[in-house]
Amino acid sequence: MRLCRSISDFRAEIASFREAGQSVGLVTTMGALHAGHMALVTRARAECDRVVTTIFVNPTQFGQAADLDNYPRTEEADLALFASGGVDAVLIPTVEQMYPPGDETIVETTGLANVLHGQVRPGHFRGVATVVTKLFNIAGADRAYFGEKDYQQLAVIRRMARDLHVPTAVVGVPTVREDDGLAMSSRNVRLSPEHRKEARILYRVLTEAEEALTSGRITVAGDLAAMAGDMVHGETSGRLRAFDMVDPATFIPITGRIIGPVAIMMSVEFGSGDDTVLLIDQKEITP
Ligand code: AMP
Numbered sequence: 203m204r205l206c207r208s209i210s211d212f213r214a215e216i217a218s219f220r221e222a223g224q225s226v227g228l229v230t231t232m233g234a235l236h237a238g239h240m241a242l243v244t245r246a247r248a249e250c251d252r253v254v255t256t257i258f259v260n261p262t263q264f265g266q267a268a269d270l271d272n273y274p275r276t277e278e279a280d281l282a283l284f285a286s287g288g289v290d291a292v293l294i295p296t297v298e299q300m301y302p303p304g305d306e307t308i309v310e311t312t313g314l315a316n317v318l319h320g321q322v323r324p325g326h327f328r329g330v331a332t333v334v335t336k337l338f339n340i341a342g343a344d345r346a347y348f349g350e351k352d353y354q355q356l357a358v359i360r361r362m363a364r365d366l367h368v369p370t371a372v373v374g375v376p377t378v379r380e381d382d383g384l385a386m387s388s389r390n391v392r393l394s395p396e397h398r399k400e401a402r403i404l405y406r407v408l409t410e411a412e413e414a415l416t417s418g419r420i421t422v423a424g425d426l427a428a429m430a431g432d433m434v435h436g437e438t439s440g441r442l443r444a445f446d447m448v449d450p451a452t453f454i455p456i457t458g459r460i461i462g463p464v465a466i467m468m469s470v471e472f473g474s475g476d477d478t479v480l481l482i483d484q485k486e487i488t489p
Pocket of ligand 1: 230231232233237241348352375376379385386387
């Protein structure tokens with residue numbers, strides 16, 4: 203595995219793959235790798251001749267400085283994992299390389315970025331769309347792999363790629379979970395032991411929602427949201443920050459009776475002050 207600390211090195215490496223006629227898959231990450239990230243690498247390995255990855259904790263997608271400062275950084279372990287997963291090249295750029303002095307260009311999906319999770323985290327999806335556009339332009343990959351766990355992020359990236367005629371195909375990969383159902387996330391390590399136990403509630407709510415909708419016990423969006431609030435606030439110290447129901451194809455919010463496929467995106471916040479951890483999860487359900 204080739205470790206590149208400059209964009210030009212990474213590009214030269216990828217150019218050599220291209221000259222050999224090989225296809226290239228891209229996996230972008232912020233490091234602190236776990237099995238969820240590696241599922242993207244495994245999928246890329248299966249579909250592309252070469253797999254290239256990036257580790258970059260992107261400052262423009264963080265709202266609070268504390269969240270950025272607290273983001274876990276485990277570079278050595280990350281490199282070992284990528285190497286064992288068969289990654290061919292990894293780029294670890296500096297902030298100055300990604301955002302050259304005087305940088306003033308942003309990419310924003312103006313509608314999708316400002317609804318749902320985007321309202322909880324203003325500017326977040328603008329930061330994501332901007333950095334992913336840069337990484338797509340740097341890598342020029344055939345395919346790029348993203349987790350369905352970050353459901354709205356995946357939708358934002360798909361729309362950005364479509365609107366800007368990006369030649370890289372965007373591929374979604376199912377969420378990898380811990381044994382108790384908690385979606386794997388780099389943020390999970392920041393949970394206290396008590397909050398880690400309580401964090402199961404996200405998956406429990408989504409599973410319960412699926413049962414309620416498919417059995418016909420609940421048919422109305424508001425009732426489902428009320429059930430989620432009761433479960434989170436009744437059983438844990440967490441705060442339900444979002445429980446959004448949208449049409450998976452259009453992202454239009456579903457209110458009233460749920461008659462077709464629904465994507466639920468929820469977020470729950472644990473802890474307080476600088477120790478606040480916001481967890482997200484998602485499920486598509488067809489009643
Ligand atoms: P991050 O390092 O959190 O920015 O995540 C990098 C990529 O890994 C994104 O495409 C995420 O959606 C994906 N990812 C993170 N956690 C998981 C998971 N538990 N299962 C599948 N993909 C994931």
